[in-house]
Amino acid sequence: MKKSSMIFFERKFPSANMILIKDQLPILIDTGFGSDVKETEELVRSVGVTPEELHLIVNTHYHSDHVGGNFHFQKNYGVTIAAHKWDANLINTCDPEACSAEWLDQPVEPYQVDTKLSDNDEIHTGSRILRVLHTPGHTLGHISLYEPEEGILICGDLFHKNDIGWLNIFREGVSSIQRSLESLDLLSTLKIQQAYSGHGPKIDNPLDAIDAARERFEKWISMPEKVAWHACKRIFSFTLIIKNGLSKDEVNSYLLKCGWFQDFARNSFQLQPEEFIQILLDEMIRSGAASWRNNHLIASTSYKAPHKDWIDKNIKPNEWGIQDVLK
Structure with missing residues (x-):
C-alpha cells in the first residue's frame, strides 16, 4: 500500500x-x-x-x-x-x-x-x-x-x-x-x-x-496590558487585511462600532473608546503593524485582499438562520 x-x-x-x-x-x-x-x-x-x-x-x-x-x-x-x-x-x-x-x-x-x-x-x-x-x-x-x-x-x-x-x-x-x-x-x-x-x-x-x-x-x-495590546493589534491588523485598509475618514466610526474595541478600551485600558482611538493608531504605527499610505491605514504583513463584494456581504452567524444552514 x-x-x-x-x-x-x-x-x-x-x-x-x-x-x-x-x-x-x-x-x-x-x-x-x-x-x-x-x-x-x-x-x-x-x-x-x-x-x-x-x-x-x-x-x-x-x-x-x-x-x-x-x-x-x-x-x-x-x-x-x-x-x-x-x-x-x-x-x-x-x-x-x-x-x-x-x-x-x-x-x-x-x-x-x-x-x-x-x-x-x-x-x-x-x-x-x-x-x-x-x-x-x-x-x-x-x-x-x-x-x-x-x-x-x-x-x-x-x-x-x-x-x-x-x-x-x-x-x-x-x-x-x-x-x-x-x-x-x-x-x-x-x-x-x-x-x-x-x-x-x-x-x-x-x-x-x-x-x-x-x-x-x-x-x-503579571502584565495584563500586554495581553490586551497583543490582541488589539492582531484583531485590528486582520480587519485592515480583510478590508484592504481603512481611510482616515472611516477609521474612527468603524472602531467605535466594534465590540472588541469597546471592550478593550473600557475594560483593559480604562478609557472611553473615543480616547483609545488615537492611542491604538499610534501603537499600530509605532510597532510596525500598519502604516499610512495615501490617507489609508494599511496592514504591514503580506496578504491577499478579499474582493470587496465578498466582504460587503457581511455574513454573520446571527444572520444565518437554521433554514439557511440546512439548505
Whole structure:
C-alpha cells in the first residue's frame, strides 16, 4: 500500500494554513478564509485530491480564517465537518457568539458541524491515526491533532514558530492564559518531531517553540496590558487585511462600532473608546503593524485582499438562520 503523505500549505492572510492528509480517507485540516475558497479548492486539487474525495474536514477552532471554506465544501461536495463539541454547539444553533464573528466583525458563511470531537478522540485516515487533544486558550473549543508514529503535531493557533495566539478574555474567559499554559504543558509531554501551526512556517523545533510560548504566557500573567495590546493589534491588523485598509475618514466610526474595541478600551485600558482611538493608531504605527499610505491605514504583513463584494456581504452567524444552514 502506498504510504500516506501529510501536505502543509503555508498561506497568506487572511487565510490560515492548511494541512491535507492524503490517504485512503483524505482529511483536510482547516479551510482558510471564505474569500479564498477557490484557491483553497485549487490547492487540494493540486496534490491529486478532488473535493469529492475528501472524507472529512477538521477545524482546529472556529475563527473565520480557519473555517471560511467550510460552507463551500459542505454545500457543493457534501464534505463532513468535525470540530470540538463546544464549537459545534454554538455553530449548530447559529448562536450569535459563534466564531466570535459579530464581536470581531469577521464574515463567515453558514455551515454545520457533523461530527463533535472530544479530548482523546481518534481520527482515522486509513494508515494514520490522529489523536484529538483539547488545547483551550486561544479559544475554548481549540483542538490540536497529534500523530504519534512520526511525532507530528498540528497546533492551530495555540502557538506559532515565533509567536503565540492572541487571547480573547472577553469571549473565551479571563483564565485564557492559564488554559494556554495547561495546554502547552500537555503538549510538552509528547514526543514531537515537527509541528504545523495556523500561521507562519512549519516548526522544526517544536519543544523550543513550546518553551518560548510558555515563557511569554507566564510573563503576561503579571502584565495584563500586554495581553490586551497583543490582541488589539492582531484583531485590528486582520480587519485592515480583510478590508484592504481603512481611510482616515472611516477609521474612527468603524472602531467605535466594534465590540472588541469597546471592550478593550473600557475594560483593559480604562478609557472611553473615543480616547483609545488615537492611542491604538499610534501603537499600530509605532510597532510596525500598519502604516499610512495615501490617507489609508494599511496592514504591514503580506496578504491577499478579499474582493470587496465578498466582504460587503457581511455574513454573520446571527444572520444565518437554521433554514439557511440546512439548505
